[in-house]
Amino acid sequence: MDDLLKEFLTETNESLDVVDNQLVRFEQEPNNAKILDNIFRLVHTIKGTCGFLDLPRLETLAHAAETLMGKFRDGMPATGEAVTLILTTIDRIKEILAQLEATQAEPKGADEDLIDRLHAMAEGAHAEPAAIEAPVVAAPVAEAPVSTQGTLVHQVLERPLRPGEVSLDELERAFRETEAEVVPAPAPVQPPAPVKAAEKPAVSKPAAKKTVVENDAAEAERVSNQSIRVNVDTLEHLMTMVSELVLTRNQLLEISRRNEDTEFKVPLQRLSNVTAELQEGVMKTRMQPIGNAWQKLPRVVRDLAAELGKRIELEMHGADTELDRQVLDLIKDPLTHMVRNSADHGLEGPEERARAGKPEQGTIRLSAYHEGGHIIICIADNGRGLNTERIKAKAIANGLATESDLERMTEAQIHKFIFAPGFSTAAEVTSVSGRGVGMDVVRTNIDQIGGTIDVKSVAGEGASVTVKIPLTLAIVSALIVEAAGERFAIPQLSVIELVRARANSDHRIERIKDTPVLRLRNKLLPLIHLKKLLKLDEDAGAIDPENGFIVVTQVGNQTFGIVVDGVFHTEEIVVKPMSTKLRHINMFSGNTILGDGAVIMIVDPNGIAQALGTSVAAQHEIVDENAANRGSAAEQLTSLLVFRAGSTQPKAVPLALITRLEEISSDKIELSNGRYMVQYREQLMPLVQMDGVEVATSGVQPILVFADDGRTMGLVVDEIVDIVEERLAIEVASGRDGILGSAVIKGRATEVIDVGHFLPMAFADWFNRREMKPSASAQSILLVDDSAFFRNMLAPVLKAAGYRVRVATNAQEGLVALRSGEEFDAVLTDIEMPDMNGFEFAETIRADQKLNDVPIIALSSMISPAAIERGRQAGFHDYVAKFDRPGLIAALKEQTSDLNRAA
């Protein structure tokens, strides 16, 4: 193919994608002249180039579209109808381009239908503001050969110049000059073009295939363009060469490990470092912003909204998050599918939304960010959420689960059924997404690239799908294992842990009939012998029934163990595609060359998961009982242990904080280094006394045992009185150390002790505590934490600091509380929670217009700059470590006082 034509096709396709996007934006912001200028410029460039290359059909179409857009510039309202018409025209242009690419000639055909409509639209607009318009100038015939209404067409372009305007000729020249700067060098390596063209006539998006290092440039301000176009083939070749280099380096390292010859060690080390850097650099060139995969979505959503009569806003966050283009290509379709799903099934129509008290416009929120070696993509909508009942019915109908299975499952587990093959709950098949291709296909696609997918949904609030995928597929870390004397690589991404199974140890391979299983932390893990799976067992001796190494592997939500004979080490391997003659074996995803030069096969955990059967997944889920959903009773009663220590006045402590109540014989209590100790469960447990409490010298000593994070301490008390359930309301804050304040419990004034004061007395570093002053203001706080320990510890602390506290055991409960109409001055939430984590919780609150000004403070035991940044993005106002109580109180004061000022 002609180089010029090829360049034109690449460029035009890119431009058209941008035009698509910009038009949708323009429709939403019709007054944004900048967007319009941008569109106008792009279409004008296309028109100009078509004329130059002698493509009359394209030129005429582009020209007609440009005319209509000229009208927009002159103040014609950009109606949905008009935008649709232009989009249709662009689609037609794309069709012609596709054929042009396939046949290298502009196809025959007529576009009068579109052109007439474009003109009619332009003319219609002309009728209104016509009176003021400049006089009509006749069009040069050469420029509009097909047009019959050319007079009107050129009116826009050839009206007399207003002051300060430049002539079209000048504009044209300016465009051409700009273009020349933007596109400096043609691709240095030209692939044998005729073959390529013949091979891909079906490719509908040539632009995506030829994307360049930085093709988001059109979006951004093209200030100083430092990028060049590089042919993807060149990059691919570079990548292959780097892969070879990595392999050779691995080989050298292997040799150097065997030989003690130190002479090579230093330069080899250097080579190794340089290789690693080079590898990283080349990988970077393959990285593309995920926004490229999103480019088409605004158009998709717009068209869907029009078709379905819904109002949908598409928010995109983190479009510049980068990932390997190979991965990018693979997730494009699943993403589009999920967005369609959200628009079609997730979001309600405007009336239904109004009835539910939600804004008429629904929101689909796409976000992407990096986490470890993965990219996390989240597609969330604020629609009606998944219909649990319908999923249940469908699961029973499809024989995926029985009614009694479903009884025992949590909502989250039930929601996962949407990933089961052939699962579509759409009552009727719509033209939009219910085409029998369901989430199972999406899941399969994601599984194939070693990713995971998860869905979360709250009825009436919306649903979110989170996809986690590796950044790159070309070089992966793999575990090298042995089975039947052969070595295999298992991608580290799906390996959770390694367990050594031995006949007389805790980890023993057991059998249910003939199925091997492993009991691992009270779960039954299905096992499969790699030898057996690969049919290597016939000649390589019998399988040792009880011994072996178990590679615990996870695919999606399915966990299983692969039994191998030996485990060597992990190695960075370069994934090479399987020969076409071997690609039908779905147990392998590729092969690679090891450091010692041998070729080994890369085991595909997805294939093994399939071989194991999907039934395992569902069973395993049920075994994995989720305890977190218990105890969500709405009433805020606290179980308290009432005891006496040091005074006659009763004291109390939240029962949940206490690990155990013990009565220890007094002769077991030892005095060591001035402190009382007791041997407790083969450890020395320090005893702490409250003021005025004497350690018993005879008989038994009652002790409250507190444990946290492997440490235990005993609090010496005089007498354990009772366990009561009471609403814990600390009425009088205390100034005394170790006492949070007084509360009325069972009709008696009772001192509530502050466990946090005593823990450091046993271990100084239990956590650092400083005094805090109770505040008199009665602001209310919603505390969300799935851990009872922290809820019980923090709630009294907060109450003591003068806040009214409502606790919720999970994010869903928190949302219910927030939406119940109760006013909260701040939300405190844990991050690591099952089902919906703190980030998602915060995002949900931020997305709710009624709640989005409530300050949210994250509480976390894990604080890293990345987590804080992630928290900021999710909409947290502050991020406090769980044990930093002064910090917490300070943060709360700051946030709530900000609110007071704002109010």
Added chain:
Amino acid sequence: MTVSQDNSASGVTEYVTIMIGEQLFGLPIARVQDVFMPERLTRVPLASREVAGVLNLRGRIVTAIDMRARLGLPNAASDRPAMAVGVDLRGESYGLLIDSIGEVLKLADDSREVNPVNLDPRMTKMAAGVHRLDGQLMVVLDVDRVLEISSELRAA
């Protein structure tokens, strides 16, 4: 050792002769990339019988084809294949496992005869004619057809 691919003379084809079992075969030299000793062959579980395994040839992964199995000949007495002829098909490298390599012959195309009708059907599929040499017959192998190993048979 890389054999020259120069084959410009019209009407004459250069062949590399190879022995598989007791039979002499000829491969058009234009298709032969190289001849090598197959080392460290990794067998591929679940692969069809004709695929002997994969091996690393100077950084490329080569799929080794067991020519005896492919041609329906009995297994060799020794376990180790002596030689391999490297060929490319659509960007992928293959190694055809053979017993021994012979000489390079320049043969006129018009002396090539069609396959005898009673030739073993497996061989017929892969043979592109027969050349009569003095004393023996050389079966011309069609590389493309040799590599037409149906993977669909076992595809899931």
